Amino acid sequence: MTNIYSTAAQMSAALATKEVSSVDLTQQHLDRIAKVDGDVHAFLHVDTDGALAQAEAADKLRAAGGAISPLAGVPLALKDVLAQKGIPTTCGSKxxxxxxxxxDSTVVTKLKAAGVVILGKTNMDEFAMGSSTENSAYGPTHNPWDLDRIPGGSGGGSSAALAAFEAPLAIGTDTxxxxxxxxxxxxxxxxxxTYGGVSRFGLVAFSSSLDQAGPCARTVLDTALLHEVIAGYDERDSTSINQAVPDVVAAAKRHDVKGMKIGVVKELGGDGFQAGVSQRFQEALDILVANGAEIVEVSCPNFEYALAAYYLIAPSEASSNLARFDSMRYGIRIGDDGTVGAEEVMRATRHLGFGPEVKRRIILGTYALSSGFYDAYYGSAQKVRTLIKRDYERAFESVDVLVSPTCPTTAFKIGEKADDPLAMYLNDIATIPVNMAGIGGMSLPCGLAPEDNLPVGFQIMSPVMQDDRMYRVGGTLEAALVSKWGAPLLSADTKLAVK
Amino acid sequence: MAAISRDEVAHLARLSRIEMSDAELDHMASELDVILGAVARVQEVAANDIPPTSHAIALHNVFRADVVKPSLTPEESLSGAPATEGPRFKVPQILGETE
Incomplete structure (x- = not known):
């Protein structure tokens, strides 16, 4: 029986055999959203009519027997930072x-071409700046495992929608x-x-040299199926890579890591990581060894400077990118009463239109780029970026992939770190180096931390345009974990805070 | 000594075209001081002989053929504008009366 608890791959199979129609499947998800999203607040906009129309079109296409993408008719949640023609796109900002x-953004063009049904737009930290979705101008998203806790950020809406079974697939962006x-x-x-693997055209820019759209789902295979739909060269993105997309779907199905060398990054673990996070991470390593992988410890000594470099580079690029919100061509305009000039209107609009974190990063970036400070801050950060790339290059000479816990802790309470920007920034300590080097990174669940029964993420990093490697390792680990647990971490039997 | 003063933050806010209240400036100055203290660590390893990296994947001279392709209509381009006048964006006065 195919329902909201099924995987996208199962939905795809059921659609192919006409066991279920896309209209029915889409309606089931719209009903689920209506039932639980008042508590979760994963969505900023639900496009009920548009989604049902897309579903009907997908059903007609299948009935006509034409060549069709595996994901045609499967519903998806889209992060509100990607442009979709005629549909509100707020970036979580006033x-x-x-x-x-x-x-349409290129990602949306590709989704539409594949017949994927877009249910609506998901909540996020304003302009993707944050790690908790608390920086959304439209209120926070709540973690379906515990509604008092954060769902992560900036793409908390997309992940919460998946965990609450409001959608089987979602698009996120990762800076x-x-x-x-x-x-x-x-x-x-x-x-x-990999940076450049998925087009950034129509992705509202935060930090252009780091921003990357990517697939989200509840299983590794579903993620790969979506990856295949959205990836590929796009002449409208000047940083798009003009190479064949690695076969991530075959890699996800392979379930074999025999002979692979997996490097554990020494600097991304230990002190500062929650005990249950380290424990589940270690157990996952043991599983990989049992499946024939060789685990070695690898040192990336410059990673300890990655966070500092990131919080110079990303705000610097943001201060430039967000200058486009000048109240002249789109967006809100405040204080234009005919008596004041454009500059004053811009100042008033940006005062009310941007939230505190966005202002903090614009000011920080403007400072880091100003003459007299440029070399000491932005220039030094770019050198650190070189050092981080070299650390990865050296590591990948001896291992196939690198791994670490995705985050130092499980989900924290909403409001817990809201007044301490630096503590908030530390959430990203293990994820940031990946963006700095432009390589691929995956997080998949490796269990619940014993002390709080909240999910722990296992991160896999693969070299540029070798994204298939992380799917191979992730698919193998997931299969072994699900067989050990008897069921996926998220299934119809999972005790979520929403029923 | 603080890495950044309240007056400097006020100057940066002016450059960034963001109006800020006195309370916001005070708060921002103290927060930025802490953040700058933390990010200044990059200077510890940024030696002279290390080349900077601006982009993860180095690409040079990305060109396409100079061919006109379908694009947005004027109406579509103006569809999100706060104010329009005919086929144009309508904006507040940009130059002072004496300029």
Whole structure:
């Protein structure tokens, strides 16, 4: 029986045999959203009519017997940072309240071409700046495992929607961990592809040299199926990589790591990591060894500077990118009463349109780029970026993939770190190095921490354009864990805070 | 000594075209001081002989053929504008009366 608790792959099979229609499947998810999203608040906008129309189109296409993508008719939740023509796209900001893009992002174009049904837009930290979704101008998203806790960020809405069974697939974006950290704390899977592997056209820019859209789901295979749909070269993104997409679906199905060398990054663990996180991570390593992988410890000594470099580079790029929100061509405009000039209107609009974290990063970035400080801050951060790349290159000379816990802790309480920006930034300590080097990164669940019964994420990192390697390791680990547990971490029997 | 003063933050806010109240400036200055103290660590390892990396994947001279392709109509381009006048964005006065 195919229902909201099924995987996307199961839904795809049921759609192919006409056991279920896409309209029925889509309606089941819309009903689920209506039932639980008042508590979870994963969605900022639900496109009921549009989703049902897309579902009907997918059903017609199947009935006509034409060539069809495996995911045609399967519902998906889209992070509100990606433009979808005619549908509100707010980036979690007051600045873009009511903005409806006149075009589709390339990710959306590809989803539509594959017949994937877009249910609606998911909540996020404003302009993707944050690790808890508390920075959304529209209120926080709640973790389906415990509604008093954060679902991670910035893509907390997408991951919470998956964990609450509001959607089987979701799109996220990852600048310093915004796909992987939410996946870790909600017990779901999230992949940041190689930088340039998925087009950034129509992705509202935060930090252009780091931003990367990617697939999210509840299983490694579902994530791979979605990866295959959205990846590929796009001439409208000047940093898009013009190479064949690795066969991530075959890799996810392989379930074999015999002979693979897996490096544990010494610097991404130990002190500062919650005991239950370290315990579940270690157990996962034991499973990989039992499946024939060789585990070695690897040192990446410059990773300890990654967080500092990130919080110079990302705000610097943000201060430049967010200058486009000047109240002239789109977005809100405040104080234009005919008596004041454009500059004053911009100042008033940006005062009310941006929240505290966005302002903090714009000011920090403007400072880091200003003459007199440029070399000491931005220039030094770019050198650290070189050192981090070299650490990875050296490590990948001797191992196939690198692994670490995705986050130092499980989901913390909403409000717990809201007044301490530095403590909040530390959530991303294990995810940021991946973005700095542009490589691929995956988080998949490796169990619940014994002390709080909350999900723990296992991170796999693979070299540039070798994304299939993380799917191979992730698929093998997931299969072994599910067989050990008797059921996936998230199933119809999982005790969530929402029924 | 503080890494950044309240006056510097006020100057940066002006450059960034963000109006800030006195309370916001005070709060921002103390927060930025802590953050700058933490991120300044990059200077410990940023030796002179290390080249900077601006992009993870180095790409050079990405060109496409200079061919006109379908694009947004004027109406679509103006669809999100706070104010329009005919086929144009309508904006507040940009230059002072004497300029």
């Amino acid at each position: 600045m873009l309240e009511n903005w409806r893009p006149p075009y 310093g961990g915004s796909i992987r950290q939410p996946a870790a704390v909600t017990g779901t899977v999230g992949v940041k592809p």
